[in-house]
Amino acid sequence: MPAVTILYEDQRGHQRQFGLHELVKACVFDAVNGDRRRVEGMLADARPLKGVQNVLRACREDIDLIAADGRSVVAVVDDDVIRKHLGLPGDAADAAVEQAIKKGSRAPERLFVALIKQNTESVLAAAAACDPSLDAKRVERAVRHKDLLVRDAILVDLSRERARPLRECVLGRMPSLRGLVVILVCVLGASPAPAAPPAAPPTAGKGPRRKSKR
Numbered sequence: 001m002p003a004v005t006i007l008y009e010d011q012r013g014h015q016r017q018f019g020l021h022e023l024v025k026a027c028v029f030d031a032v033n034g035d036r037r038r039v040e041g042m043l044a045d046a047r048p049l050k051g052v053q054n055v056l057r058a059c060r061e062d063i064d065l066i067a068a069d070g071r072s073v074v075a076v077v078d079d080d081v082i083r084k085h086l087g088l089p090g091d092a093a094d095a096a097v098e099q100a101i102k103k104g105s106r107a108p109e110r111l112f113v114a115l116i117k118q119n120t121e122s123v124l125a126a127a128a129a130c131d132p133s134l135d136a137k138r139v140e141r142a143v144r145h146k147d148l149l150v151r152d153a154i155l156v157d158l159s160r161e162r163a164r165p166l167r168e169c170v171l172g173r174m175p176s177l178r179g180l181v182v183i184l185v186c187v188l189g190a191s192p193a194p195a196a197p198p199a200a201p202p203t204a205g206k207g208p209r210r211k212s213k214r
Contacts, residue, residue, distance in 0.1 A: 003042050004187050005066050007075045009055045010048035010120070011148060019078075019155030020120055021046040026159035027167055027181045028188075042188055052077060056101060072187040074112045075101065075131040076180060078119035112187060114180035123174060125149060127141055127158055130169035 010018060025043050029036055049055050058066070059075050067073050083092050086100040094115055116122070121143045128139045134154065139143040142151040158166060171178040 001173055002187070002189065003045060003069075003071045004184065005045040005047065005073045006043070007055050007070060007073065008046065009050075009052040009077060011050055011084045018048055019152035019159075020123070022046075022159040022179075023155045023167070024180060024184070025075075025202040026161075026163075027171065028184050030164055030167060031181055031185050032134075032188075039188070043184070044196060046209075056085065059101055059111055060104045061106065063091075063111055067107050067110040070109055070110075072112060072182070073107075074114060074183055074187065077101070077116050078117060079115040079176065080119045082115065109144070112183050114183055115176055116180070117174070117176040120151070121146075123170065123177060124154060126170045126173040127154060127166065129173060130166050145187070 006021065006024070008020065010020060018076060021043075023038060029045065032039060047058075049058060055075055056076060059073070063073055079094075080096055080099075082101075083090055086097065088096060088100060096111040097115060101113050102111055105111055124139060124143050128134050128136070128143075137151050138154065141147040141153055157163065159171070169180070
């Protein structure tokens with residue numbers, strides 16, 4: 001499988017491991033059920049660029065260098081303010097946003113765009129809705145006060161192997177995050193895992209109830 005570079009507007013700076021990327025990797029592992037170590041190697045080049053303007057600059061000016069070996073580049077952008085940065089009307093369609101991001105890119109054919117609706121804080125809110133055991137004060141610090149350490153801790157916990165049902169719940173609430181996972185599975189050339197069979201309905205330990213005779 002070819003490698004892929006993922007550009008985030010995350011404020012964590014030049015770190016190779018941070019919460020949102022750990023969650024994204026875990027969701028890709030779930031989707032392909034493949035060789036975890038190999039897939040992780042393909043997703044190793046994650047670049048938090050400290051701001052959307054830096055992501056846009058990389059998409060336009062640096063992508064030919066990033067993708068010099070033929071790899072794909074995926075730009076992950078928060079949907080809530082990107083139109084303002086691009087000079088687009090607030091109701092501009094997603095396709096128009098993607099086209100504007102690719103405009104002027106030196107290698108647009110290697111570039112894929114994923115819009116996270118509304119933003120990373122929306123992922124945290126979805127996690128809180130899916131996991132009532134999450135401490136509400138920690139969630140508030142992560143979402144409202146943008147505490148990056150707490151945010152990363154919550155997202156890393158969500159990336160643990162045991163948290164797969166919670167991840168499925170989060171993806172159900174965040175189709176845009178699922179869209180990012182689909183993009184990554186496609187550019188990696190991996191085959192999605194077959195869907196799990198539906199769970200059997202719970203039983204109460206008794207046979208079917210008979211209709212009472214009148």
